[in-house]
Amino acid sequence: MPSPAAASASVRIHDVARVAGVSLVTVSRAVNHPEQLAPETLARVRAAIDALGYVPNLNAGSLATRRSGIVGAIVPTVANAVFSETVEALTQGLGAAGYQLLLGQSGYRDADEAALVETFLGRRVEGLVLTGTGQAPALLQRICAAGVALVQTWDLDEAPVDMQVGFDNRAAGAVVATHLLGRGHRRLGVIGADEPRSRQRLAGFRQAVEADGTGSMVEAALMPAPAQPDDVGSALQALIDRAPGLQAVFCTNDLLAAALLFECQRRGWAVPQRLAVVGMGDMALARATWPRLTTLRIHGQRIGEQAGQMLLARLRGGEAAGPSTRRVDVGAVLVERDSG
Amino acid sequence: MPSPAAASASVRIHDVARVAGVSLVTVSRAVNHPEQLAPETLARVRAAIDALGYVPNLNAGSLATRRSGIVGAIVPTVANAVFSETVEALTQGLGAAGYQLLLGQSGYRDADEAALVETFLGRRVEGLVLTGTGQAPALLQRICAAGVALVQTWDLDEAPVDMQVGFDNRAAGAVVATHLLGRGHRRLGVIGADEPRSRQRLAGFRQAVEADGTGSMVEAALMPAPAQPDDVGSALQALIDRAPGLQAVFCTNDLLAAALLFECQRRGWAVPQRLAVVGMGDMALARATWPRLTTLRIHGQRIGEQAGQMLLARLRGGEAAGPSTRRVDVGAVLVERDSG
């Protein structure tokens, strides 16, 4: 194959034009609106492009077009299966439509998230995907004021600023509690990370238990986010210290639940007889544990796909697009398997 | 707090200048070189910036500066713990230095990777992080020709085009084989994804077994990438069908190994007595399994950090920076725990 000229970094549209013997605009059209050119001209331009190894400068294009073709996404950390699934789906959906994904990680720190939003706005992202709904109102206003399409994920609000895809975390916690209560468990525990969404699930869980009126109790062990599987052992111990007769534990993600399953094995505790275990996420591993993991299914991937679609619909429709879908509940259903 | 004007999207440096009663450049300097301004002027400009909710257009800045402040990274999928750790560390390191990360996922498809590289070059990324070393020479040349700093990760080559951070996958496979052989196992298996790096590990594994001369055998079950934990059951079955007396299995990532541990439990097989299990990665879960997982430790995070550092060193040093470090072996050491 013909090797392109070495200095492709500095090849500008101008150079291509000269080599092809056409004007600047014609090259631009060859790249962006090939159908507007005479086949013969097009071929000549294309040949020049290949020969020179020309790579159009998309930033310059963005400036002229006033459309960056970039969408930003901020997650607490991508090193957490639930979020990485979302990011993966998002990247895919947007990529297929020609958008690029600028990724940011907040590390669960609000200040970092705000700083990232600022930079992303500077990049003139056309859309922004945030995790959670707890952002400062001023920040959200800033985003909207900038005319940037916004999707908040993994949680749902009463009055969304713009769009949301997620589920009701409180309700999710309640569903699990109800399930456990229904199985006759009275001494319940929750293991998770100390971050907003886990806290909400815990709140919902507690509320359901109180509403139940059987006098059941719930102990929680929330560890600093991000929660790691190898902390589960001590979390369980902490729970037991406070509630010796612990009968069931809800882990706010499947990886923690898997670790708990192993921990039970280590202790020689039969699951679910001695201790019932429920996870959350229904990731592939949940289908591979033994006993098979009962878990609250959250389709992290679905959240990403949905967020991508909503964003694209909005971006394509332009500002004109009506209120469209503002709030999508991807739901959270309990998948009863064998662990609890 | 004073709410910034609504139309911040369209606030340009020009507007700020007018409001602050200074010229265009002064505003630019207030943003980029505040130390060059008289304190009083600076304060006035900043006030105007806040009042208008001005967000500098970084794309325009990039165009003028010829420095995008963007680094691109392409991984097969971020929904795989090993890569997400790398991406996380990378984002962090680059972010701290003011760079943004443009993320791409190849889905293990070479064509997609090439297309992404093309787009990233169009965005004028200053650096590029790729996964693996198997890219087409033409593609690599194109990157270098564009003057973009390149780091290939997760694998090592004899003659790196630019920089590399990884480890020797063949050697890694051999280390595990040797370990297993040393424990007296003769009928070995490998479970992993059918992708370049796993194949190399398998090759190294096989080679070590043959070199051993004990007449040991190895069966492999490589599934289509990305490998999912819930496919491990059938993979094991396939292995057993071909090698009934199977004694040990090497899984090319910890999640698969954890799934295999559960599968053994399901079958009532004692680990490591009936079947020895070795993982790879040493992710947090490996420290939380029971029995505790023997695994080949790969510091995915370290790869990301290192790649980030090398990139930054190069970018800061400019082209002038000498050959610096071109090739970093993060190593792969076997962590002997209890599973095999």
Added chain:
DNA sequence: CTGAAAGCGCTAACAC
């Protein structure tokens, strides 16, 4: 179907 002119929003020399 093709070209010429006028920016997109910002920064880097140079002057003052």
Added chain:
DNA sequence: GTGTTAGCGCTTTCAG
């Protein structure tokens, strides 16, 4: 210290 003058590389109108 601050302003003026030129672009960065590309995409539009608008003519022809």
